[in-house]
Amino acid sequence: MPHNKLTIKDIARLSGVGKSTVSRVLNNESGVKPETRERIEAVMRQQGFSPSRSARAMRGQSDKVVAIIVTRLDSLSENLAVQTMLPRFYDQGYDPIMMESQFSPARVEEHLRVLQLRHIDGVILFGFTGINEALLQPWRQSLVLLARDADGYASVCYDDEGAIHLLMSQLYNQGHRHISYIGAPESDTTTGQRRFLAYQAFCLQHGLAPRATLPGLAMTQGYQQVSSVLSEQTSALVCASDTLALGASKYLQETGRSLQLASVGNTPLVKFLHPEIIMVDPGYALAGQQAAAQLIAQLNGQQPPRQIVIPAALQLPD
Amino acid sequence: MPHNKLTIKDIARLSGVGKSTVSRVLNNESGVKPETRERIEAVMRQQGFSPSRSARAMRGQSDKVVAIIVTRLDSLSENLAVQTMLPRFYDQGYDPIMMESQFSPARVEEHLRVLQLRHIDGVILFGFTGINEALLQPWRQSLVLLARDADGYASVCYDDEGAIHLLMSQLYNQGHRHISYIGAPESDTTTGQRRFLAYQAFCLQHGLAPRATLPGLAMTQGYQQVSSVLSEQTSALVCASDTLALGASKYLQETGRSLQLASVGNTPLVKFLHPEIIMVDPGYALAGQQAAAQLIAQLNGQQPPRQIVIPAALQLPD
DNA sequence: CTGTTAGCGCTTTCAA
DNA sequence: TTGAAAGCGCTAACAG
Numbered sequence: 001m002p003h004n005k006l007t008i009k010d011i012a013r014l015s016g017v018g019k020s021t022v023s024r025v026l027n028n029e030s031g032v033k034p035e036t037r038e039r040i041e042a043v044m045r046q047q048g049f050s051p052s053r054s055a056r057a058m059r060g061q062s063d064k065v066v067a068i069i070v071t072r073l074d075s076l077s078e079n080l081a082v083q084t085m086l087p088r089f090y091d092q093g094y095d096p097i098m099m100e101s102q103f104s105p106a107r108v109e110e111h112l113r114v115l116q117l118r119h120i121d122g123v124i125l126f127g128f129t130g131i132n133e134a135l136l137q138p139w140r141q142s143l144v145l146l147a148r149d150a151d152g153y154a155s156v157c158y159d160d161e162g163a164i165h166l167l168m169s170q171l172y173n174q175g176h177r178h179i180s181y182i183g184a185p186e187s188d189t190t191t192g193q194r195r196f197l198a199y200q201a202f203c204l205q206h207g208l209a210p211r212a213t214l215p216g217l218a219m220t221q222g223y224q225q226v227s228s229v230l231s232e233q234t235s236a237l238v239c240a241s242d243t244l245a246l247g248a249s250k251y252l253q254e255t256g257r258s259l260q261l262a263s264v265g266n267t268p269l270v271k272f273l274h275p276e277i278i279m280v281d282p283g284y285a286l287a288g289q290q291a292a293a294q295l296i297a298q299l300n301g302q303q304p305p306r307q308i309v310i311p312a313a314l315q316l317p318d
Numbered sequence: 319m320p321h322n323k324l325t326i327k328d329i330a331r332l333s334g335v336g337k338s339t340v341s342r343v344l345n346n347e348s349g350v351k352p353e354t355r356e357r358i359e360a361v362m363r364q365q366g367f368s369p370s371r372s373a374r375a376m377r378g379q380s381d382k383v384v385a386i387i388v389t390r391l392d393s394l395s396e397n398l399a400v401q402t403m404l405p406r407f408y409d410q411g412y413d414p415i416m417m418e419s420q421f422s423p424a425r426v427e428e429h430l431r432v433l434q435l436r437h438i439d440g441v442i443l444f445g446f447t448g449i450n451e452a453l454l455q456p457w458r459q460s461l462v463l464l465a466r467d468a469d470g471y472a473s474v475c476y477d478d479e480g481a482i483h484l485l486m487s488q489l490y491n492q493g494h495r496h497i498s499y500i501g502a503p504e505s506d507t508t509t510g511q512r513r514f515l516a517y518q519a520f521c522l523q524h525g526l527a528p529r530a531t532l533p534g535l536a537m538t539q540g541y542q543q544v545s546s547v548l549s550e551q552t553s554a555l556v557c558a559s560d561t562l563a564l565g566a567s568k569y570l571q572e573t574g575r576s577l578q579l580a581s582v583g584n585t586p587l588v589k590f591l592h593p594e595i596i597m598v599d600p601g602y603a604l605a606g607q608q609a610a611a612q613l614i615a616q617l618n619g620q621q622p623p624r625q626i627v628i629p630a631a632l633q634l635p636d
Numbered sequence: 637c638t639g640t641t642a643g644c645g646c647t648t649t650c651a652a
Numbered sequence: 653t654t655g656a657a658a659g660c661g662c663t664a665a666c667a668g
Contacts, residue, residue: 007661018639023663033637050435054375055661058644063372065413073401074586079392086418095383095415095436100404117368118413219590250591253571268392269587272537273568325645336655341647351653373645376660 006049015043026051066122066295067115069099069108076242076267078126081146081288085124088292094121105130112139122295127155129188141305144295146287148190154298154305156291158282160190160264163312164198166280167238167262170314172206176236176260179203180229181212182222182248183240191217195240195264222247230257239263242270242279249274266315283310324367333361344369384440384613385433387417387426394560394585395602396444399464402606403442410614412439423448430457440613445473447506459623462613464605466508472616472623474609476600478508478582481630482516484598485556485580488632490524494554494578497521498547499530500540500566501558509535513558513582540565548575557581560588560597567592584633601628 008022015022017036024032025040043049057063066089070078082098089096097120099111108131115123116138123139125131127148136143136153149155171179181199184192196214203210211229215221222244226237239245242265252259261274266281287310297303326340333340335354342350343358361367375381384407388396400416407414415438419426426449433441434456441457443449445466454461454471467473489497499517502510514532521528531546533539540562544555557563560583570577579592584599605628615621 008663009661012639019661020640020663021638024638027663031637036637050437052376052661053436054372054381055644056663057372058370058376058646058661059663060644065415074392074394074397076392083391083418086416090417090432095413097383097413098404098416099408100401114408118371119368219587223590246591269537272541273564273591327645330655337646338648338656339654341645342654345647349653354653370645373660374647376645376662377647378660 006047008051011040011043011047011049014047015040062121062299063119064093065095065097065118065120066124066299067097067099067111067120068124068126069101069111070126071101071103071128073098073100075126076269077265077282077284078146080267080284081126081291084285084288085292088289088296092296094296101126101128103128103130105132109135112136122299124291124295127190129192142295142299143305144291144298146291149307152305154294154307156287156294156308156310157190158287159309159312160194161198161201163264163280163282164195164238164240165202166312166314167264167278168199168202168206170278170316171236171238171260171262172202172208174236174260177208178211178231178233179208179236179238180231180234181210181238181240182225182229182244183212183214184217185214188217191240199238217241217243219243219247219250222249223251226251227255230259234259236260236262241265242267245274245277246270249277264312271315279315281313281315283312286310324365326369329358329361329365329367332365333358380439380617381437382411383413383415383436383438384442384617385415385417385429385438386442386444387419387429388444389419389421389446391416391418393444394587395583395600396464398585398602399444399606399609402603403610406607406610406614412614419444419446421446421448423450427453430454440617442609442613445508447510460613460617461623462609462616464609467625470623472612472625474605474612474626474628475508476605477627477630478512479516479519481582481598481600482513482556482558483520484630484632485582485596486517486520486524488596488634489554489556489578489580490520490526492554492578495526496529496549496551497526497554497556498549498552499528499556499558500543500547500562501530501532502535503532506535509558517556535559535561537561537565537568540567541569544569545573548577552577554578554580559583560585563592563595564588567595582630589633597633599631599633601630604628 008019012019012022022040025037086096101108112135122142124144126146133150143153145153145155149157183196186193200210213225213229215225226248237259239248242263245261245263262278264280264282266279290308326337330337330340340358343355404414417429430453440460442462444464451468461471463471463473467475501514504511518528529547531543533543544566555577557566560581563579563581580596582598582600584597608626
């Protein structure tokens with residue numbers, strides 16, 4: 001760890017000025033004679049100087065660290081969102097540390113506790129059912145919730161109703177009249193309830209007979225439960241998530257049943273494995289960007305918490 | 319961001335001692351009367367006190383931050399490794415920040431540059447072909463390379479030869495005599511060259527006719543290239559990675575060709591989608607642990623850099 | 637415009 | 653066994 005042993009004091013000496021002038025240059029403050037500034041900048045560059053984060057952090061409040069709490073490191077959709085937010089944070093000089101909740105409210109609690117002790121600046125939290133909102137209390141100003149919303153907190157959500165509606169319309173327009181649905185239980189507000197309601201609404205509106213099962217979002221659940229929503233007339237199946245679609249697809253393949261699949265989710269893996277599936281992109285990538293931007297703005301005090309909804313976009317098979 | 323405004327000074331006042339005594343308690347130093355210690359600890363607990371990281375960092379050297387540079391956030395195998403190393407770091411009070419190289423040596427370079435400026439303590443780097451070892455120079459003592467090795471650096475590698483050998487033996491014992499191979503180009507030292515050589519060696523040793531193609535590790539490459547190694551007698555196919563297996567599998571399914579697939583890699587996704595594939599677990603989870611442990615030991619000066627090899631383990635289909 | 641002077645919260649001599 | 657004092661590298665008044 002060949003740490004740069006230089007301090008602003010050294011730079012000051014080397015360029016024949018006082019510490020404070022160097023500090024001013026460092027912080028891009030106005031009120032430094034251009035020549036002086038340039039000279040100092042030259043020295044800094046030439047010495048490869050970099051200011052001590054800890055020292056700066058100690059004077060200001062922030063050490064410019066944010067945490068991203070994903071549910072699972074291997075969630076395909078969350079990956080897409082994280083992928084777009086990381087660069088945003090780096091650009092603004094924030095170090096993003098990653099944590100995994102594994103859908104456990106207790107883990108979230110534990111992580112938030114630790115983060116509090118560490119004086120972390122802000123948190124991006126990928127939401128899921130069961131999180132105790134009271135825990136978020138201390139982070140009111142410095143938290144962005146993803147894929148879930150909560151009163152008084154900033155959030156970036158997907159347009160669950162819109163996504164399902166797009167899928168259903170597409171299928172309906174293709175002539176499908178017996179469209180089944182597989183999703184998550186209604187205890188899951190967004191992915192579960194909202195999507196299911198949207199499905200029911202569409203059916204009602206178009207005089208279709210709903211046929212649904214709500215086992216959860218895991219691949220195995222898709223695999224095991226599809227059969228329960230298949231009648232002879234069923235010609236299409238809407239899946240609330242891409243993992244579910246993966247499971248369902250495997251089942252259909254094995255049983256030789258042919259069905260038009262449609263699913264919320266738009267990950268490269270699924271697109272490759274099953275290009276025939278009609279998909280709606282909930283806008284994972286955009287959500288990541290927005291979440292990062294929102295958090296940064298909040299931390300800078302430029303923006304109060306607000307709820308953002310990402311529009312869904314239909315992805316037709318090739 | 320409701321920061322804990324208490325300092326050791328406050329704790330000192332509250333417990334009627336001097337700052338230094340509080341500091342001693344904080345660092346578990348000996349030479350503090352047990353009673354005093356307890357009293358202070360009580361106050362700290364009661365006040366929910368947590369020392370300022372930045373202030374400590376400023377006196378010592380380290381701010382207890384490490385970076386994990388993965389190739390891709392959505393790499394299934396790297397995910398498994400990262401998943402096991404995160405808790406290790408948290409336990410030791412290290413904040414792990416994540417970065418993505420996207421297989422770009424330039425990005426690695428850029429990341430390392432930034433990390434240097436940030437005075438990060440150590441780095442876990444998931445290796446790939448093309449990384450300029452000279453760049454690692456400054457990190458000689460504080461870097462662990464994963465899935466790749468380099469002279470003079472600590473590394474945790476998979477047993478490429480062993481993995482392929484296990485796969486081949488298994489197939490051979492099952493009676494297969496026409497086993498094809500699909501892998502990465504030899505320019506890729508570990509996943510490419512080593513695994514391919516092991517395949518060739520086995521063939522030679524057992525009098526089999528090798529038949530191989532080395533397009534790369536992507537799913538699409540597997541999908542497109544399988545056909546080139548299939549003759550009529552081919553009864554089994556060894557894939558150098560699970561993504562390749564996924565691609566190959568899709569092709570075989572589509573063409574109705576039946577073949578015993580075998581692959582290096584052991585991710586939940588593939589296990590679910592294709593339980594029939596014979597797999598060898600390179601030990602991703604163990605590798606993660608070991609890498610974290612090694613890095614921590616190095617940072618504590620308890621362990622010089624060393625090369626670790628993780629043994630591969632055969633996973634039979636259910 | 638620029639240097640001087642205080643500290644930020646903590647660790648670390650050095651005395652007591 | 654403890655406290656007082658001197659900084660770590662930096663920023664933020666306050667004087668020049």
